[in-house]
Amino acid sequence: xxxxxxxxxxxxxxxxxxxxxxxxxxxxxxxxxxxxxxxxxxxxxxxxxxxxxxxxxxxxxxxxxxxxxxxxxxxxxxxxxxxxxxxxxxxxxxxxxxxxxxxxxxxxxxxxxxxxxxxxxxxxxxxxxxxxxxxxxxxxxxxxxxxxxxxxxxxxxxxxxxxxxxxxxxxxxxxxxxxxxxxxxxxxxxxxxxxxxxxxxxxxxxxxxxxxxxxxxxxxxxxxxxxxxxxxxxxxxxxxxxxxxxxxxxxxxxxxxxxxxxxxxxxxxxxxxxxxxxxxxxxxxxxxxxxxxxxxxxxxxxxxxxxxxxxxxxxxxxxxxx
Numbered sequence: 001x002x003x004x005x006x007x008x009x010x011x012x013x014x015x016x017x018x019x020x021x022x023x024x025x026x027x028x029x030x031x032x033x034x035x036x037x038x039x040x041x042x043x044x045x046x047x048x049x050x051x052x053x054x055x056x057x058x059x060x061x062x063x064x065x066x067x068x069x070x071x072x073x074x075x076x077x078x079x080x081x082x083x084x085x086x087x088x089x090x091x092x093x094x095x096x097x098x099x100x101x102x103x104x105x106x107x108x109x110x111x112x113x114x115x116x117x118x119x120x121x122x123x124x125x126x127x128x129x130x131x132x133x134x135x136x137x138x139x140x141x142x143x144x145x146x147x148x149x150x151x152x153x154x155x156x157x158x159x160x161x162x163x164x165x166x167x168x169x170x171x172x173x174x175x176x177x178x179x180x181x182x183x184x185x186x187x188x189x190x191x192x193x194x195x196x197x198x199x200x201x202x203x204x205x206x207x208x209x210x211x212x213x214x215x216x217x218x219x220x221x222x223x224x225x226x227x228x229x230x231x232x233x234x235x236x237x238x239x240x241x242x243x244x245x246x247x248x249x250x251x252x253x254x255x256x257x258x259x260x261x262x263x264x265x266x267x268x269x270x271x272x273x274x275x276x277x278x279x280x281x282x283x284x285x286x287x288x289x290x291x292x293x294x295x296x297x298x299x300x301x302x303x304x305x306x307x308x309x310x311x312x313x314x315x316x317x318x319x320x321x322x
Contacts, residue, residue: 001112001220007213012112014199015082028091029301033058033098037137039086042106042129043122052106052126053086054137055097062138069140070102071320074130076123076159078150078187078294080198081111081218089149092309095300096147099313102139104130115220116193117172117228120158124174127159131177141179145316146248149294150260153189154234157250157267160184161237164246168237171227183316187253188294190263191234193218198260234267238274250278251315253308255291257283279315281308 003009036055043050056062060070073096077084086107097103106126108119134141148156162168163176190196196214201207219226231237241247250271254264264282271278283291283304296305 001115001217003112005213005216007209008112008217010199010210011214011217012082015080018080019083028299030091031095031098031300034094035060036090036094036097042126047109048085049107049109050122050125051086052104052129053090053093055093055103055105056138057097057100060102060138062136067138069135069138070100071143071316072130072134072139072141072145073097073101073103073316074127074144074146075103075105076146076148076152076155077105077107078148078152078297079110081116081119081151083110089297092297092300095306095309096313099310101313102134102137104134104139112217112220115222115226116155116158116218116232117220117226119155120162120172121174123155123159124172124177127177128175131179143320144179144181145183145185145319146181147185147187147312148189149187149297150190153186154191154193156184156186157189157191157234158237160248161234161241164243165237165240168231168240171231173227181248182319183251184248185251185253185312185316186267187296188255188258188260188264189252189267190260191267192263193233194235195263235270238270244274244276247274247276249315249319250276251312252278252280252282253296253312254280255283255287255295256285257287257289257291258293258295260293277319279311281311283308 035058038053039051042052075093077089093103093105108122146156193215196211197207199210219229296308299305
């Protein structure tokens with residue numbers, strides 16, 4: 001997409017700065033007890049963004065369609081829709097795998113090169129790959145949890161809505177996958193794309209302009225004429241879900257000290273108002289200033305992160321039993 005306004009350029013420059021800053025981050029602590037198959041193409045076009053990583057417990061061996069299978073976790077990485085690769089959340093996915101799960105994480109092209117509708121189409125390509133080949137690789141597709149952090153949480157919730165709505169499937173130009181999604185686990189979600197107040201602004205008016213420009217970038221060249229312009233946020237997309245029993249259960253990990261906590265609050269209220277089944281692990285301000293945005297993904301090794309992630313896994317297991 002061609003950058004047309006000063007505010008759009010500010011958004012793009014912000015994420016370019018994040019990318020540069022993260023290049024200098026010290027190497028983190030790695031979990032033990034896992035193995036991986038990496039950079040498997042789910043679209044055979046030699047684009048690194050169209051690859052996936054598969055993670056397993058260290059001693060798990062795939063023995064074909066009739067062999068042992070593990071409950072499945074599918075992870076969508078965050079990064080403001082403008083940053084990140086399939087490898088960025090490796091330690092987090094490896095930790096989940098070490099707890100007895102088969103985990104798939106996919107890459108996708110980023111805004112502003114593409115729009116969110118294209119990102120959803122690419123995510124669905126990876127889901128269909130898993131539907132076709134996951135059973136042979138040890139993924140139990142009768143027990144599936146979809147996870148995402150920040151922008152990845154928005155995309156995960158959007159997939160949940162699309163799976164439950166033929167209208168949304170037409171709007172996004174995708175075919176639903178045949179396997180059920182039992183649970184969606186979201187970490188510090190930013191599902192309300194009309195309220196992306198994530199950049200510093202000197203006045204409320206400037207803050208609003210930046211949020212509107214962010215949404216314009218997510219919609220791409222067509223802007224408000226895009227097919228999904230009224231089905232981009234969770235609030236908008238969830239109205240297309242006529243039968244709430246078709247929507248997966250939700251587990252939210254959040255912190256009062258994180259920058260987008262108002263989005264977590266709004267999601268919890270929406271889930272309650274819609275009568276959806278959900279649970280949460282929200283850390284209080286007094287629990288520590290270190291519990292910032294997507295802390296449980298960036299620092300899986302912290303005590304609070306392990307407690308949060310294990311609670312999410314317990315919730316997933318309980319939903320599969322039901």
